[in-house]
Every structure is written in C-alpha cells, then in structure tokens.
Amino acid sequence: MKYLIVGLGNIGAEYEITRHNIGFLTLDRLADNQKVSFETLKLAMKSEFKYKGRQIHLIKPTTYMNLSGKAVNYWMQELNIPKENILVITDDIALPFAKLRMRAKGSAAGHNGLKNIEDLTGGQDYSRLKFGVGDNFPKGRQVDYVLSPFTKQEFEELPFAMDKACEMVLAFTTIGVNMTMSQFND
Numbered sequence: 001m002k003y004l005i006v007g008l009g010n011i012g013a014e015y016e017i018t019r020h021n022i023g024f025l026t027l028d029r030l031a032d033n034q035k036v037s038f039e040t041l042k043l044a045m046k047s048e049f050k051y052k053g054r055q056i057h058l059i060k061p062t063t064y065m066n067l068s069g070k071a072v073n074y075w076m077q078e079l080n081i082p083k084e085n086i087l088v089i090t091d092d093i094a095l096p097f098a099k100l101r102m103r104a105k106g107s108a109a110g111h112n113g114l115k116n117i118e119d120l121t122g123g124q125d126y127s128r129l130k131f132g133v134g135d136n137f138p139k140g141r142q143v144d145y146v147l148s149p150f151t152k153q154e155f156e157e158l159p160f161a162m163d164k165a166c167e168m169v170l171a172f173t174t175i176g177v178n179m180t181m182s183q184f185n186d
Helices: 018-032 065-078 114-122 142-146 152-184
Strands: 003-008 039-042 043-050 056-061 086-092 099-103 127-132
Touching: 018 043, 018 056, 018 086, 018 114, 018 127, 018 142, 018 152, 039 099, 043 099, 043 142, 043 152, 056 065, 056 142, 065 086, 065 114, 086 114, 086 152, 127 152, 142 152
Parallel strands: 003 056, 003 086, 086 127
Antiparallel strands: 039 043, 043 056, 099 127
C-alpha cells in the first residue's frame, strides 16, 4: 500500500521557522526519524520510506502555500495514490498551540492551502492533521501571525508535539484514519 503525506508550508528562509510552516517542519522531523532526506523534484521536495510494509511518500510543495493543490494533485496522479491514502499536515489557528487533531475530511475553514487542494483534487474528502498554532493575534493580523516565528516557549514545546504528530502519521498508514482519530484526538 502507498501513502502520500503532505506537509504544507512556504519555501524560503524567511518562512522556515514560522507557524505556517508546521507541515514542513513535521515532515522534516519524520524524515530525520526515518533516516531519509528530501530531494527537489517536480512541484515538491520529496522523500520516501517503507514502514510496516507500506510505502510512504512525503512531499513538501514548492508551489507556496496557496497553490499546494498543484503539487498534491500531481503527486497523487504520478504515484497512483487514492485520495483515502492522502494525509495533509497543516497549521490551524482555531486550535491551541501544539494541540493536534486528525480529521477524515472537512472544510478548508479559510485556509488557502487546503482550499487549493480541494479545488484541484475534487473535494474535501481527504484526511488532514491539524496542528494548533494558537490565535494570539489582534483582529485582522492573522496573516502576520501565521507568518511570524514561534516564541521561545513555543519553540521549546514544539519537538514534543511534532513527535506526537509523527506518531499520528505512522498510525494513519497502519490503522487508518478512524482508529487514529479515536486513539489520538482529545
């Protein structure tokens, strides 16, 4: 069985350690744990590894966040991976910092990366792992907030949440989205 795990983020040093890049950061941690590295290919940085008989493909789209669907659709077709075997890791301002929530499907909730994936893959029926980045910003300053770096305290807490997110990704590939949700979602 093949799986496509997508970490959302923006390319470029100025975005590297920002809240909006938590998908990239989580995939970097998973790749490190699995002792694999990324290579730049069409529309994405890509890596892959085997886990419990599953072939797991990781992509970090190089299209910038708002055009993530181009990379997801391309690699889904290229690797012939069904939509139910796709998991997208994304930041979520509606969740407290470091809170993780997996969903089997759902709306983009104003997230332009998710909206583009919906538009280009034909709907909301793909799994997503929402990584809480909090909502500590003044009204109308959402974009500045998600594109800002983590606080020192958040940065210290980040590895623990990313490790749990990596566990959830591997569980998704072995026990499926529903069992992963019941096991990990609070």
